[in-house]
Amino acid sequence: MEIAIVGAGIVGIATAYELACDGHRVTVYEQRSAAAEEASFASSGLLAPSLLIPWAAAGVGAASTSMLWGRQPAFRMARGAGRAEYSWLLRWRKAARSPSAEATLTALERLGRYSLERTRKLSALFEIDIETSHGTLVLLRGKHDLRKLQPVPDLLRNGGSTITEIDADTTRLIEPGLCPDIPLLGALHAPDGEAANCRLFAQVMRYAAQEHGVKFLFNTRVESISGHPVTLQVGGDSTPRRADAVVLCAGLASAGLLRRHGVNLPVAALHGYTISAPLREELHAPQGTVIDPVHRITIARQGQRVRVSGGAELGHGGGEHHAETLQKLYSALSGWFPGGAQLSSQQLQIWRGARPTLPDGAPALGASGIPGLWLNTGHGACGWALACGSARLLADQIAGAPMAMEIDAFGAHRF
Incomplete structure (x- = not known):
C-alpha cells in the first residue's frame, strides 16, 4: 500500500520503519525542518518501567x-x-x-514491556549505542x-x-x-x-527507514485529510495527494485533522x-x-x-x-x-x-473509525517508552496479522 504518515517524532519514525519493513511505500510529512524536533527532542529518557514515568x-x-x-x-x-x-x-x-483506571494502567504496563523488548531488538539490529x-x-x-x-x-x-x-x-x-x-x-x-537517548535513536531509525525506501518531506504541513479515496491537502499544493492509508502521529495536529471528520480526540x-x-x-x-x-x-x-x-x-x-x-x-x-x-x-x-x-494518559492507537485513517498519537510523557511497541502493533493491525497484545484499551472510541 501507499501509506502517508503525518508527524516525524519518535512515534512517526518508528511507524514508518515498521510499515516499510512490511513492504509498504511510505511517505512521512513533517511541518518542522527536521525529525524529532518537538516532544522527542529532549524527553526524560526513561524507557522502563514506563509506568514509573x-x-x-x-x-x-x-x-x-x-x-x-x-x-x-x-x-x-x-x-x-x-x-x-x-x-x-x-x-x-x-x-x-x-x-477503568486500573485496567488502563494494566494495558499501559503490557504495552511498556512489549515496547521495551522491541526497542532492545532494534538497537541490537542497528548496532548502535x-x-x-x-x-x-x-x-x-x-x-x-x-x-x-x-x-x-x-x-x-x-x-x-x-x-x-x-x-x-x-x-x-x-x-x-x-x-x-x-x-x-x-x-x-x-x-x-x-534510560536512553530518544533523539539519537530517532535519528538512527530515520536513516534505517530511508534505507527501506521511506521518503521524508520536511517543512511540509498537512492541512486536511479527506476520504473516499484518501487524500491529503498539503500547504502550497493546488491539488491533493493520494494515499491508500494515512497514519496520524502528530500529537495536537492529529486532533485538528480529525475534528473535521467529527472525531473529537481530547x-x-x-x-x-x-x-x-x-x-x-x-x-x-x-x-x-x-x-x-x-x-x-x-x-x-x-x-x-x-x-x-x-x-x-x-x-x-x-x-x-x-x-x-x-x-x-x-x-x-x-x-x-x-x-x-x-x-x-x-x-x-x-x-x-x-x-x-489524553485525559487517561493512554495513547490513541489503531483504527480511527474513518476508512483508511489510522491513529498512533497522544502518548504524553511516554512517547519514547511506547513508540517502538505501538508502531509494531499498528503495522500488524494494518496488515491484518496477529498482534502481540490487544489494543482495545487504546481505541479512540473510548472518548
Whole structure:
C-alpha cells in the first residue's frame, strides 16, 4: 500500500520503519525542518518501567490535591490557559478516579514491556549505542511516598517486572552519588529499568527507514485529510495527494485533522522541562535513573550527560520558561547529586516542550473509525517508552496479522 504518515517524532519514525519493513511505500510529512524536533527532542529518557514515568497516567497520584494546588505543586496552569484547558484538567482528574483506571494502567504496563523488548531488538539490529543506562530507583523519603505510587508497583510485579523495596543503605550502594545529608527511608528498585537517548535513536531509525525506501518531506504541513479515496491537502499544493492509508502521529495536529471528520480526540499540550548538563564527576553523578515521586522529577544518566526533567503545565505560557519550575529542577539535581553535573557549562541545554496527552494518559492507537485513517498519537510523557511497541502493533493491525497484545484499551472510541 501507499501509506502517508503525518508527524516525524519518535512515534512517526518508528511507524514508518515498521510499515516499510512490511513492504509498504511510505511517505512521512513533517511541518518542522527536521525529525524529532518537538516532544522527542529532549524527553526524560526513561524507557522502563514506563509506568514509573512521572505524568505517565492519570491514575498515578493524580487525585492528590497537593500535586495540583499545594504549596509547591508539580502541576500548574500556565499563562493563556482557558476554558478548554480547565475542562481537560477536570477530565484528567475524573479519569484518575474512574473504575477503568486500573485496567488502563494494566494495558499501559503490557504495552511498556512489549515496547521495551522491541526497542532492545532494534538497537541490537542497528548496532548502535544510544547512551543506555540501567536501573531505576524511586526515592522514598517516607512511607507516604510509596502510597502515592499505588497501584503501579503491584501492577509491575504482576506483569513480571522485578520491583523491590530497599532500605537507604542499599539505595546508596546502588547510587553512591546520592547526597548523604538528605533523609532517605529507602527506594523502590527496578534493576531492569532503562534510560536512553530518544533523539539519537530517532535519528538512527530515520536513516534505517530511508534505507527501506521511506521518503521524508520536511517543512511540509498537512492541512486536511479527506476520504473516499484518501487524500491529503498539503500547504502550497493546488491539488491533493493520494494515499491508500494515512497514519496520524502528530500529537495536537492529529486532533485538528480529525475534528473535521467529527472525531473529537481530547489531546492537550502538557508542557514539561528538561535540563541536560555535562557530567562533572563520575562517582557523584547518577549511574542509572532516579525518580523523586514527591515533585515528579526524573534524573537520568545519558552517556556523558545528566538530564533532569519535570514540571507539567497546561496552557502555552507564551513559550516562556517558568523560572520557579527550572529552579526546582536545578535544586533537585544539585541536591540529590551534588557535584555530579556541570551546571555552569556552556553546553548546558534547557528545553521546554509539549507532551500531547489524553485525559487517561493512554495513547490513541489503531483504527480511527474513518476508512483508511489510522491513529498512533497522544502518548504524553511516554512517547519514547511506547513508540517502538505501538508502531509494531499498528503495522500488524494494518496488515491484518496477529498482534502481540490487544489494543482495545487504546481505541479512540473510548472518548
